[in-house]
Amino acid sequence: xxxxxxxxxxxxxxxxxxxxxxxxxxxxxxxxxxxxxxxSAVSGGAGAIGGPFELVREDGVTVTxxxxxxxxxxxxxxxxxxxxxxxxxxxRNADALRILDExxxxxxxxxxxxxxxxxxxxxxxxxxxxxxxNMIGLTGSPEQVKAASMAYKTYYKKQEDGDPEYYLxxxxxxxxxxxxxxxFVDFFKRDDTPEQMADRVACFMDAAE
Numbered sequence: 054x055x056x057x058x059x060x061x062x063x064x065x066x067x068x069x070x071x072x073x074x075x076x077x078x079x080x081x082x083x084x085x086x087x088x089x090x091x092x093s094a095v096s097g098g099a100g101a102i103g104g105p106f107e108l109v110r111e112d113g114v115t116v117t118x119x120x121x122x123x124x125x126x127x128x129x130x131x132x133x134x135x136x137x138x139x140x141x142x143x144x145r146n147a148d149a150l151r152i153l154d155e156x157x158x159x160x161x162x163x164x165x166x167x168x169x170x171x172x173x174x175x176x177x178x179x180x181x182x183x184x185x186x187n188m189i190g191l192t193g194s195p196e197q198v199k200a201a202s203m204a205y206k207t208y209y210k211k212q213e214d215g216d217p218e219y220y221l222x223x224x225x226x227x228x229x230x231x232x233x234x235x236x237f238v239d240f241f242k243r244d245d246t247p248e249q250m251a252d253r254v255a256c257f258m259d260a261a262e
Contacts (some may be wrong), residue, residue, distance in 0.1 A: 054119075056122070058061035062213045066154075067111070067230070074124055074137060074159070078113050079173055082172075086155055086260055086261075087155070087238055087239075087257055087260050089256065089260065090239070090256035090257045091239055091255055092253065098233040101206075102204075102205055102206050102216075102229070102237045102240075103229075103231065103236040103237035103238075104204035104205075105117065105118050105119075105203060105204070106118050106197070106200055106201035106204055107193070107197055107200075108165065108191040108192065108198070108201060109174055109191065109192050109193045109197070109199050110174065110191055110194040111174045111175075111177045111178035111181060111189070111190035111192075112174065113174045115193075116191070119144075119233075120231070121163055121189060121191065122163075122231050122233045122236075122245070123161075123233055123256065124159055124160055124161055124233060125158075125159075125160040125161070125230065125231070125232050125233075125254060125258055126148060126160065126161050126162065126163050126189075126207075126230070126231045126232075127146045127150060127160065127161070127162040127163070127229075127230060127241075127250070127254065128163045128165070128205075128228065128229040128230070128231050129143060129163070129164050129165070129191055129228050129229075130144055130145065130160070130165045130166075130167050130201075130202060130205065130207045130209070130224065130225070131164065131165075131167065131224060131226075132166050132167055132168035132222050132224070133166065133168070133171070133172050133176055133177060133179075133180040133232055134168065134171060134172075134219070134221075134222075135222070136221070138243075139179070140228055140233075142226060142228065142243065143162075143181075143184050144184055144246075145163060145246075145247055145250070146162050146184075146188075146228055146247075147162060147184040147185035147188060148247035149247040149248075149250035149254065150162050150185055150187060150251075151185070151247075152247055152248060152251035153254060153255060155219075155249050156251070156255060158254070158255055158258055160254060160258070161187045161188070161189060162184075162187065162188040162189070162221045163188065163189040163190075163191060164177070164180070164181055164184060164188060164189070164190050164191065165191045165192075165198070166190070166191065166192040166198065166199055167201075167202060167207070167209040167212075167222060167223050167224055169193055169194060169195050169197075169198045171193070172192045172193070172259075173192065174190070174192060176190050176192075177190035177191065178190055185197070186214070197213065200229055204236070205229060207224065208223075208224060208228070209223065209225070210222065210224075211223075211225045225243065226243050227240045227241065228240065228241040228245075228250075230239075230253075230254060231255060232261060237260070238257055239253065239257065243255075
């Protein structure tokens, strides 16, 4: 879809902060197979977010985005030492997946660490195992993690003050929905419930058939 076409079909503009930057969000209309499923979409189209990456899976194997996104995936960027937001968000995402499981939908979740200094594959594996058997944990070198973060327009910054071992990391908290071969299709905010997420993921999966 061209920029001109997007400008013609977009309505009801609102602002959303993604990756520390101000992005315009629109309610899409027109020729969009997923239009009935979207709560909102990033201006410029879904293609404005997402892209190829190479990371290290929790089993130590280096993988690409094509290896990871083999089925509809609920994707989150965070870190295992996060004291509150990340555990809560990942539990919410896992609960949404459990609802989808119960409804017969084959989906998965994925967690990408933005703290590769501490989050080894072993640490990430221990973290994801707390939430769901079908949650893929990913980490990598600082360069690999940065590239993945930039592709999905996420924000993170290590807090330099305080204990050098027990530091915190500021980061964005959006959750993404990614489809194989299609890529990014939508995002969820922190106030979306597991039931709301499951309903929207199911809608996208039904529309993709």
